[in-house]
Amino acid sequence: MKQAYQVGLDEQTSVTRVTLGGWRARLRLTPRAIGVIIFIAILLINMVAYGAVWGYSAYHVQKTARADLNVRIADLQALNAAGKLFTAAGLGQAQADLTAVDRDLAQLQSLLPFGGVSAVEPEASIWHTLSLGRNVVGAALAGLHAEQALSPALTALVGSVTHSASAATGRPMTLEDVTHGQQALAIIAGDWAAAQADRQVISPGALSALGDPRLPKLLTAFDKYAPMVTVGITMASAALDWSPAALGLTQQFHILLFNMDTDELRATGGFLGNYAQITLAGGLVTSGIHLHDIYTLDCPNGVCPKRALPPGYSWFPLAQGEFGLRDSNLNPDFSTSAGLAASLYQQITGTRVDMVVAITPAIIEDIMRVTGPLTVPQFHVTVTADNLNSTIHYYHQNADITTRLGINYKALGTSVAKAFDVLLSQALMAQVTKLSGSQLGKLGKLLMNAFTTKDIQVFASDTRLEQALQQAGAGGQVLAPAYDNLMLVDENDGGSYANSDMRETASDVVALDASGAARHTLTVTYNYAIVQHSYTQQRVYDDFVRVIVPGSVGGVIAMGPCILGRTTQSYHTVVGCQLRVQRGQKVSLTFSWTVPNAFTAGKLSTYRLLIQRQAGAQVTTSVTLTPPSGQTLIAQGSALQAQQGALTWSASPLLVNTTLSAQVQP
Numbered sequence: 001m002k003q004a005y006q007v008g009l010d011e012q013t014s015v016t017r018v019t020l021g022g023w024r025a026r027l028r029l030t031p032r033a034i035g036v037i038i039f040i041a042i043l044l045i046n047m048v049a050y051g052a053v054w055g056y057s058a059y060h061v062q063k064t065a066r067a068d069l070n071v072r073i074a075d076l077q078a079l080n081a082a083g084k085l086f087t088a089a090g091l092g093q094a095q096a097d098l099t100a101v102d103r104d105l106a107q108l109q110s111l112l113p114f115g116g117v118s119a120v121e122p123e124a125s126i127w128h129t130l131s132l133g134r135n136v137v138g139a140a141l142a143g144l145h146a147e148q149a150l151s152p153a154l155t156a157l158v159g160s161v162t163h164s165a166s167a168a169t170g171r172p173m174t175l176e177d178v179t180h181g182q183q184a185l186a187i188i189a190g191d192w193a194a195a196q197a198d199r200q201v202i203s204p205g206a207l208s209a210l211g212d213p214r215l216p217k218l219l220t221a222f223d224k225y226a227p228m229v230t231v232g233i234t235m236a237s238a239a240l241d242w243s244p245a246a247l248g249l250t251q252q253f254h255i256l257l258f259n260m261d262t263d264e265l266r267a268t269g270g271f272l273g274n275y276a277q278i279t280l281a282g283g284l285v286t287s288g289i290h291l292h293d294i295y296t297l298d299c300p301n302g303v304c305p306k307r308a309l310p311p312g313y314s315w316f317p318l319a320q321g322e323f324g325l326r327d328s329n330l331n332p333d334f335s336t337s338a339g340l341a342a343s344l345y346q347q348i349t350g351t352r353v354d355m356v357v358a359i360t361p362a363i364i365e366d367i368m369r370v371t372g373p374l375t376v377p378q379f380h381v382t383v384t385a386d387n388l389n390s391t392i393h394y395y396h397q398n399a400d401i402t403t404r405l406g407i408n409y410k411a412l413g414t415s416v417a418k419a420f421d422v423l424l425s426q427a428l429m430a431q432v433t434k435l436s437g438s439q440l441g442k443l444g445k446l447l448m449n450a451f452t453t454k455d456i457q458v459f460a461s462d463t464r465l466e467q468a469l470q471q472a473g474a475g476g477q478v479l480a481p482a483y484d485n486l487m488l489v490d491e492n493d494g495g496s497y498a499n500s501d502m503r504e505t506a507s508d509v510v511a512l513d514a515s516g517a518a519r520h521t522l523t524v525t526y527n528y529a530i531v532q533h534s535y536t537q538q539r540v541y542d543d544f545v546r547v548i549v550p551g552s553v554g555g556v557i558a559m560g561p562c563i564l565g566r567t568t569q570s571y572h573t574v575v576g577c578q579l580r581v582q583r584g585q586k587v588s589l590t591f592s593w594t595v596p597n598a599f600t601a602g603k604l605s606t607y608r609l610l611i612q613r614q615a616g617a618q619v620t621t622s623v624t625l626t627p628p629s630g631q632t633l634i635a636q637g638s639a640l641q642a643q644q645g646a647l648t649w650s651a652s653p654l655l656v657n658t659t660l661s662a663q664v665q666p
Contacts, residue, residue, distance in 0.1 A: 065104040065105075065107040065108050066104070066108070068100060068104050069101060069105070069108075072097040072098075072100045072104070073101065075093070076094060076097050076098075079093060079094060082438060088437060089437070090437065090438075090441070091144060091147065091148070094140075094144065095141065095144045095145075095148075098137050098140050098141050099141065101133070101137050102134055102138065102141070105130050105133050105134045105137070108130055109127060109130040109131065109134070112126060112127050121203055121206040122203070122206035124201070124203075124206070125201075125202045125203045125206040126206075128198040128199075128201050128202045129198070129202055129215065129218075129219075131194075131195075131198045132195045132198035132199055132202070132222070135191045135192070135194040135195035136191070136192075136195050136222075138187070138191040139187070139188040139191035139192050139195070142184050142187040142188045142191065143184065143188055145184065146180065146181055146184030146185075149177075149180055149184075150173075150177055150180065150181060151170075152170040152171050153170060153171055153172065153173040153177050153283060154170070154173075155170035156170030156171055156172055156173070156283070156284060157170075157172075157173060157247075157283060157284060157285065160284040160285040160286070161285045161289060161429075172282050172284050173247050173249065173283030173284075174249070174283060175244060175249055177283075178240060178243050178244055178247075178249070181240050182237075182240050182241070185233070185236055185237055185240060188233060189233050189237070192229060192230070192233060196226065196230075199219070199222060199223075199226070202219065204216055204219055231471050231472045232472065234468050234471065234472075235468035235469065235471070235472045235474075237468075238462070238464045238465040238467075239465055239468070241464070242460070242462045242464070242465050245354070245462075246280065246354070246355070247283045248279070248280035248281035248282055248283065248284070248286075249282065249283060252279055252280070252281050253279070253281070253354050253355075254277060254278070254279055254351055254352060254353055254354050254355075255277070255278040255279075255280070255353075255354065255355045255356070255357060256275065256276075256277060256278075256341065256342060256345055256353045256355070256356045256357070257276040257278055257289070257356075257357050257358075257359070258274070258275050258329075258356070258357070258358040258359070259272075259273065259274040259275070259276075259291060259359060259364075259421075259425075260272060260273070260329075260358055260359065260360050260361075260615075260616065261273045261361070261389075261497075262360050262361055262389075262499060262616035262617075263361075263389055263393065263497040263498075263499050263500040264492050264495065264496065264497055264498075264499065265490050265491070265492045265499040265614075265616055265617060266329050266491060266492065266616075267329055267330050267331055267491055267546075267614070268329040268331070268332060268334050268337050268338075268358060268457065268476060268615055268616075269329075269358060269360050269454065269455075269457070269614075269615030269616035270360055270361075270615075270616045271326070271492075272294055272325065272326050272328065272329055272358075273293070273326075273421075274291040274292065274293060274294060274414075274418060274421055275291070275292055275294050275297065275325070276289050276290055276291050276292065277349075289429065290413055290422070291418070291421055291422050291425050292413050292414050292418075292422075293414045293415035293417065293418035293421075294324075294325060294326045295415060296413075296414060296415055297325060297348060297349070298324035298325050298326050298348075299322075299324070304322040305322070305324075306321055306322060307319075307321070307322060307323045307324065308321065308323060309321075310323070310340065312331075312567060312568050313330050313567075314566070315493075315544055315565040315566070315567060315578065316330055316491075316493055316544070317493055317542075318493055318494075318495055324344070325341060325344045325345060325348065328340045328341040328344055329341065329358070330491065331569075332478055332487065332489045332546070332548070332569070332614060333476070333477050333478040333569070333570070334358070334454075334457045334459060334475060334476030334477060334615075335459050335466065335470070335475055335476070335477050336570075338356035338358070338457075338459030339459065341353075341356055342356055342459075342461070353461070354460070354461050354462075355459065355460050355461065356459040357456065357457070357458050357459075358456075358457045358476075358615075359450075359455060359456050360454075360615060360616050361388060361389055362450070362453070362455045362616075363446070363450045363455045363456060364388060364428070365385040365386075365388055366385075366443075366446040366450070366455075367432065368383075368384065368385040368388065368428070369385050370435065370439050370442055370443050370446070371428070371431040371432060371434075371435065371439075372431075374424060374427045374428055374431060375427065376420065376423050376424055376427055378405065378407055378423050379395070379401070379407075379420060379423065383424060389500060390500075390533055390534055390535065391420075391534070392420065392421060392424070393497055393533070393534075393535040394533075394535045395417075395419075395420035395421075396417050396418070396535070397535050397536055398535075399415075399416045399417040399419075402416050402417075402419045402420070407419050407423075409422075451472070451473060451474040452473060452656050453613070453615075453656055454476050454613060454614075454615035454616075455615065455616075456474070457474065457475065457476030457615060458474050458475065458476075459475065459476075473657070476615060478548065478569060478570075478572070479610060479612060479657070480550075480551075480570070480571035480572060481608075481610055483598070483607075483608040483609070483610065484518055484550060484595050484598050484607070484608060484609045484610070485549070485550060485609065485610035485611075485612065486508065486520070486522070486547070486548070486549055486609065486611055486612070487546075487547075487548040487611075487612035487613075488506050488522075488524065488546070488547055488614065488617075488619060488621075489545070489546040489547075489548060489614050489617075490504070490543050490544075490545060490546075490614065490617060491543060491544040491545075491546070492541070492542070492543060493542050493543070493544050493578075494538070494540065494542030494543075496537070496538040496540075496541060496542075497535070497537060497538070498528065498537065498538060498541035498583075499541075499618075500531075500533075501529045501530075501531045501537060501583075502526060502527070502528055502529070502541065502581075502618075503526075503527040503528075503529050504524070504525065504526055504527070504617075504618065504619045504620070505524070505525045505619065505620045505621075505622075506522065506523070506524045506525075506619050506620070506621045506622070506654075507522070507523045507524075507525075507621075507622045507623075508520055508521070508522045508523075508621075508622070508623045508624070509521045509522075509623075510609065510623065510624065510625050510626070511626045512598065512599065512607060512625065512626065512627055512628050512631075512633075512664060513628050513629075514601060514602075514628045514629065514631075515596075515601055516596070516597050516599050516600060516601035516602075516605075517594050517595060517596050517597070517598055518594070518595040518598035518599075518607065518609075519555075519593075519594045520549070520591075520592060520593050520594070520595070521590065521591075521592045522547060522591045522592070523588055523589070524545070524588065524589045524590075525586065525587070525589075526541070526543070526579065526581050526586065526587050526588075526589075527585075527586040528541050528581045528582065528583050528586075529584075530583055530584045537583070538583075539582065539583045540580060540581070540582060540583070541580070541582075541583070542578070542579070542580055543578075543579045543580075543581070544565065544567075544576060544577070544578055544579075545562060545577050545578075545579050545589065546567060546569075546574055546575070546576045547574070547575040547576075547591045548569050548572050548573075548574050548612075549572060549573050549574075549575075549593055549595070550573065550595055551571055551572050551573050552573075552595065552597075553573050553593045553594060553595050553596075554593070554594050554596065555592070555594040556573065556575055556591075556592070556593045557590075557591070557592045558575050558577055558589070558590070558591050559589070559590045560587070560588060560589035560590055561579070561587060561589075562577035562578065562579045562589050563577055563578040564576065564577045565577055565578055573593075575591055575593075577589070599664050601628075602666060603666060604663065604664070604665055604666065605663070605664050606661060606663055606664070607625070607633075607661070607662050607663075607664055608659060608660065608661045609623065609625075609659070609661075610657065610658070610659045610660075611623065611654065611657065611658045611659075611660070612657050613654050613655060613656055613657055613658075617653070617654070618653045619653050619654055620650070620651070620652040620653050620654075621650065621651050621652075621653070621654040622648065622649065622650035622651075623648065623649045623650075623660060624646050624647070624648050625640070625646060625647040625648075625660070626645070626646045627645070627646070627664065631664060631665060632664075632665040633645075633646070633647050633662045633663070633664060633665075634662065634663040634665060635647050635662055635663075636661040636662060636663055637661055639658065639660055639661075640660055640661075640662060647660075647662055
């Protein structure tokens with residue numbers, strides 16, 4: 001049945017009569033109220049019309065912005081993958097791409113309701129994700145702008161190291177450059193802090209609800225790299241504040257560089273066979289990099305002065321009252337060993353040491369994989385990354401070749417046995433100057449990775465920078481965390497190249513018990529393989545073995561053909577013993593100890609174990625964790641794998657410090 005609908009206005013009473021079917025209502029609406037209603041209606045009609053136009057426009061804006069964003073990100077990834085990111089053209093392209101990315105993110109951000117200022121999800125998380133992206137891009141752009149401004153000075157600095165023609169195209173670094181760098185870093189730090197603040201309020205669940213799988217992945221990547229970026233900014237800040245001194249702008253700055261031999265393994269990575277003193281003044285390297293046989297400094301004219309062993313190293317047999325700079329790295333904590341080396345160097349030469357840098361042959365091999373083989377014309381030989389060590393050892397043992405070829409080793413500033421080392425280093429530096437931008441980018445990545453593997457270790461006399469280096473993992477220190485930890489250290493104290501043929505494995509079985517203790521049983525096996533070389537290999541390998549564990553341990557037992565020796569390590573307990581292995585022989589040692597309160601007993605808790613790498617060592621390492629009786633272990637992270645009620649992990653060889661984490665469920 002139809003209902004009658006009538007609306008009438010009583011002009012005297014200003015009452016609107018509404019009749020719907022048989023039902024009548026009286027609404028008191030003044031003409032002014034009616035006018036307001038009409039205005040609102042008109043406004044709503046206009047808003048709907050404008051909203052339709054805005055919605056159509058916003059759709060195309062976001063579609064265009066997202067498409068461009070994808071293109072720019074793909075371009076940046078391609079530059080990085082091709083190793084062209086750090087070339088002049090690559091940096092220019094990266095700046096253009098990042099600027100476009102910032103524009104795209106700003107456009108997407110502007111499309112959010114209320115300017116994105118909302119507590120409603122997912123809009124709030126989307127806004128902060130876009131803001132995080134813009135802050136990260138802002139930090140990157142500040143870094144690129146600083147690089148472009150400082151490029152001439154950096155070019156001159158690098159050129160002064162390699163003696164390349166690029167030094168002439170630049171200009172020396174100045175205090176004004178340092179100030180510019182500090183200002184840029186302040187912008188970077190501010191943007192990075194804002195990005196981290198954005199991250200704190202982003203809900204992964206809200207982003208997942210949008211159905212774009214890339215967004216949660218981006219957050220995961222941010223969380224993964226954020227600690228490293230934070231540490232990098234801290235280290236850069238300390239380095240910039242120290243740079244007026246470090247660049248020789250206020251006084252000469254001296255770096256002591258050691259080239260270690262890992263085939264004669266020592267605590268910090270290898271025998272300190274060669275050294276170089278690098279001097280910076282006026283923003284340039286004024287000394288070049290010239291290697292010298294360490295014996296020419298320690299034992300001038302073949303005479304080694306008498307010097308007693310420092311306390312704690314009575315087990316070391318080679319010094320025999322003639323302890324020298326060559327023996328200064330007996331402590332696996334690089335800052336401790338480097339501090340001793342700096343002190344000895346100053347005693348011997350009278351020159352203050354501001355920084356100590358030690359490198360292993362692995363980093364030279366990595367550089368050679370970028371440069372390609374090196375030719376040393378004076379010796380009529382070509383060296384590759386694969387035969388580097390064996391070729392060097394051959395010429396060390398056959399110094400008469402240097403004499404027969406008429407090579408003036410004294411003019412090279414070294415000994416007759418190390419002339420080949422110096423000429424090879426010169427060939428390497430010459431080749432580095434010819435690298436393309438993409439090759440330099442690849443080389444930069446290798447060098448950064450070398451800090452993680454301890455193939456480059458750095459000590460700074462400046463306390464703040466040293467702390468930043470250690471925090472960044474570049475200081476080579478022996479860590480002492482509040483949880484369980486283990487470090488195996490081998491010290492070749494027989495003066496041989498035996499470590500190139502040593503096949504070493506370390507297997508640690510950790511049994512957790514109901515009291516919260518962790519009982520370790522570590523088996524270390526040494527297999528001195530018979531390998532043919534161009535040089536002569538010794539028949540006996542002598543090794544002072546150290547097992548470094550938390551200071552709170554108890555029940556320490558060592559078994560096997562190893563003579564116990566006394567040694568110490570700050571904040572740790574050390575089991576040390578002298579081992580001898582014949583060539584072709586396999587020997588196993590077993591060490592056991594108990595770490596109390598390794599986890600909280602009786603309730604859900606976490607057990608952690610830090611395995612620390614010795615620089616230069618090649619040890620296949622494995623760990624097996626077994627739970628307390630009637631309890632369960634759940635791996636945290638991807639390192640540990642479940643196997644028959646236990647958790648296992650292995651590395652062949654151990655190349656980086658590794659933390660294993662497991663949840664103990666009662």
